[in-house]
Amino acid sequence: xxxxxxxxxxxxxxxxxxxxxxxxxxxxxxxxxxxxxxxxxxxxxxxxxxxxxxxxxxxxxxxxxxxxxxxxxxxxxxxxxxxxxxxxxxxxxxxxxxxxxxxxxxxxxxxxxxxxxxxxxxxxxxxxxxxxxxxxxxxxxxxxxxxxxxxxxxxxxxxxxxxxxxxxxxxxxxxxxxxxxxxxxxxxxxxxxxxxxxxxxxxxxxxxxxxxxxxxxxxxxxxxxxxxxxxxxxxxxxxxxxxxxxxxxxxxxxxxxxxxxxxxxxxxxxxxxxxxxxxxxxxxxxxxxxxxxxxxxxxxxxxxxxxxxxxxxxxxxxxxxxxxxxxxxxxxxxxxxxxxxxxxxxxxxxxxxxxxxxxxxxxxxxxxxxxxxxxxxxxxxxxxxxxxxxxxxxxxxxxxxxxxxxxxxxxxxxxxxxxxxxxxxxxx
Numbered sequence: 001x002x003x004x005x006x007x008x009x010x011x012x013x014x015x016x017x018x019x020x021x022x023x024x025x026x027x028x029x030x031x032x033x034x035x036x037x038x039x040x041x042x043x044x045x046x047x048x049x050x051x052x053x054x055x056x057x058x059x060x061x062x063x064x065x066x067x068x069x070x071x072x073x074x075x076x077x078x079x080x081x082x083x084x085x086x087x088x089x090x091x092x093x094x095x096x097x098x099x100x101x102x103x104x105x106x107x108x109x110x111x112x113x114x115x116x117x118x119x120x121x122x123x124x125x126x127x128x129x130x131x132x133x134x135x136x137x138x139x140x141x142x143x144x145x146x147x148x149x150x151x152x153x154x155x156x157x158x159x160x161x162x163x164x165x166x167x168x169x170x171x172x173x174x175x176x177x178x179x180x181x182x183x184x185x186x187x188x189x190x191x192x193x194x195x196x197x198x199x200x201x202x203x204x205x206x207x208x209x210x211x212x213x214x215x216x217x218x219x220x221x222x223x224x225x226x227x228x229x230x231x232x233x234x235x236x237x238x239x240x241x242x243x244x245x246x247x248x249x250x251x252x253x254x255x256x257x258x259x260x261x262x263x264x265x266x267x268x269x270x271x272x273x274x275x276x277x278x279x280x281x282x283x284x285x286x287x288x289x290x291x292x293x294x295x296x297x298x299x300x301x302x303x304x305x306x307x308x309x310x311x312x313x314x315x316x317x318x319x320x321x322x323x324x325x326x327x328x329x330x331x332x333x334x335x336x337x338x339x340x341x342x343x344x345x346x347x348x349x350x351x352x353x354x355x356x357x358x359x360x361x362x363x364x365x366x367x368x369x370x371x372x373x374x375x376x377x378x379x380x381x382x383x384x385x386x387x388x389x390x391x392x393x394x395x396x397x398x399x400x401x402x403x404x405x406x407x408x409x410x411x412x413x414x415x416x417x418x419x420x421x422x423x424x425x426x427x428x
Contacts, residue, residue: 003038003039005035006019007035008042016031017031045383047345051415052081054077056088056303057088083114084362085114085326089148090149101142117146120146148177167225172225190278191204194263194266200266227251227252232288253298257401263279269316274320274321300351300352304325330409335407335409353366375417378411381412
């Protein structure tokens with residue numbers, strides 16, 4: 001592999017520097033590095049970040065290849081600046097055995113666009129009744145460290161306790177989809193003024209908050225790690241903040257769409273805005289932004305949830321829940337956090353690379369941009385402004401809530417261990 005010089009990039013948003021890639025590693029970082037005999041990427045005015053890491057991606061394969069495949073999903077990831085993604089277990093068959101997680105892991109290796117780390121199911125078939133093969137999945141070639149029934153809540157407190165005890169033995173983490181099922185029966189959107197006016201079944205904030213409260217107490221009791229998926233309410237923020245003040249080992253994520261969109265959009269009855277957990281109020285959005293800024297919420301995770309056209313282009317009640325997010329996540333974070341002054345680019349690197357890699361134990365990812373480190377990198381043109389056009393997505397699905405919306409910034413280059421997977425906005 002030839003050497004590549006990234007010239008004049010603002011590393012983590014700081015002063016312009018040159019970054020020299022030699023093979024799979026960063027050879028040098030400094031000023032006025034020699035470009036003789038190597039490929040040069042002119043990065044004047046652009047921001048260089050460590051490759052992004054997504055702790056919450058749905059790749060759908062095996063079983064729902066009409067929505068996404070590991071190949072198309074990792075191409076979408078590379079387009080969005082990601083070099084590592086964690087694939088959720090709600091596939092068909094469910095990723096609840098060593099065989100299935102190894103299949104997903106090997107498909108990721110074959111794709112070459114992004115590292116794929118499977119997330120194992122907590123319970124057999126995501127049914128919440130019996131623990132899955134947690135140890136076998138961890139000991140498999142995939143080396144699973146994160147377990148989740150995402151899409152469903154581990155609602156049984158005894159099962160949740162046993163899972164926390166089990167993963168503690170090998171330093172794993174349980175990622176909880178916090179949704180009390182009895183409180184959300186028939187729910188279609190956030191419970192509040194808008195749901196009352198529209199006559200749609202309400203999804204109360206307490207359905208999320210009560211599960212988070214229970215699980216942080218269970219984690220404290222067991223002395224294990226718990227991660228809260230797609231936190232969405234101001235009340236949830238306060239519970240996590242309280243738990244951290246007690247020293248409980250809890251981490252939490254927020255999605256880009258919960259940082260920007262509100263339940264007012266549901267007035268359009270456009271199913272593209274139907275998501276789990278639902279879009280909340282402006283008050284919740286502001287609380288989530290502040291919590292991400294102050295570190296109460298640890299990371300941004302996309303919850304990339306692709307669906308085929310027929311599953312979203314239908315009446316609201318029948319539509320599937322979820323949005324694609326890998327290719328727009330960084331732009332939404334720039335709009336909501338950087339351009340508002342809540343985070344700088346170093347903070348973005350922390351919330352979208354360093355910490356998710358640490359939580360998920362993504363070896364070689366979330367590393368400093370410095371000599372000797374793996375060359376997993378993302379180059380961002382922060383001055384760019386453009387409308388979102390899903391026709392240009394690498395994902396197999398197009399269910400984005402941002403179609404036609406102007407968003408800032410775009411990823412121009414992505415490198416996975418020194419190999420360019422995205423060059424000038426085009427996949428290689």
